[in-house]
Structures are given as C-alpha cells and as structure tokens.
C-alpha cells in the first residue's frame with residue numbers, strides 16, 4: 768500500500784475549503800485505507816485528505832495509535848454541530864513538522880459525519896479526541912492550528928513559520944505549488 772505524501776505549510780491546498788465527497792466515489796475505500804496507513808506511519812492521531820493533496824472533504828482519526836479498532840473514525844463531509852468550553856493545550860500538526868504550540872480550542876466538540884458505509888453518525892468528545900475533531904474539521908475548511916495559537920505561543924513559532932515559507936519558495940528543490 769502506498770504511503771501518501773504529506774503537504775507541508777504553506778502549501779496552498781491547506782488553505783482551501785475541501786470539496787464535498789461523492790459517497791459513490793469508487794476510490795473512497797482505498798483513499799481511506801491509505802490515509803490511515805499514512806497517519807499511523809507518521810504517528811499522527813488524525814489526517815485530513817487535503818494534507819495529502821486530495822481536494823476531498825474527508826478525514827480520518829484514531830487516538831489509540833492503531834491499538835483499538837473501535838477508535839478508528841472515518842469522517843466524510845463532517846459538520847461541527849457545537850463546541851463548548853475553552854482549553855489551551857500544546858498541539859502539533861503533520862503539515863508543520865517540528866512545530867508545537869499552545870492552541871486555544873473548545874473543551875468539547877460535537878460533529879456529524881458520514882462513515883465509509885454511507886451511514887450518518889454523530890460523535891461528541893473532549894480530551895484528545897475532542898481536539899482531533901476540531902483540528903481535522905478545521906483542515907477541511909482551510910483552517911490551521913496556527914490560527915488558534917495564544918499570543919505568546921504565536922510569537923514563539925513565528926520564526927519557524929517564516930523559515931517554512933522561505934524554504935517553500937519556487938526554485939528550491941521540491942517546491943510545491
């Protein structure tokens with residue numbers, strides 16, 4: 768199974784609102800399988816399709832690191848129904864290798880989505896899963912965790928973000944467009 772190539776900040780696809788998934792798309796099962804595989808390989812707890820260059824409103828989450836089959840979530844066309852409370856916690860993102868910073872998030876989050884079998888479901892959670900739900904649904908609307916940083920935290924990663932932008936400039940090898 769091929770691992771998918773991660774898109775890193777500031778790849779423009781990370782700022783795009785992802786396209787609605789057609790549930791009849793025959794590629795879906797394969798894409799979901801590859802997303803999980805890539806996410807486990809990178810030791811992430813969630814991965815959105817646009818992070819691997821696919822313009823699809825689709826993400827996967829597993830906060831158990833592959834230990835618990837029931838923890839695997841496929842979120843197709845997810846919608847955030849509610850977020851409540853506020854927490855400030857350390858966060859990272861596979862599209863920002865080496866960057867960790869304190870983000871302000873809702874304490875709990877409720878999301879409606881469709882699974883791979885085409886069934887609509889709702890999930891509500893706090894803790895790591897609650898954060899992952901917010902982080903991944905954000906990705907699919909073109910938002911990133913750096914949009915939620917506390918002021919002090921933002922200042923602490925500003926240099927790194929500037930460097931990432933510089934490294935991605937056209938002309939450098941591996942430039943992404």
Ligand code: ZN
Nearest residue numbers: 860861862902
């Ligand atoms: Zn992310």
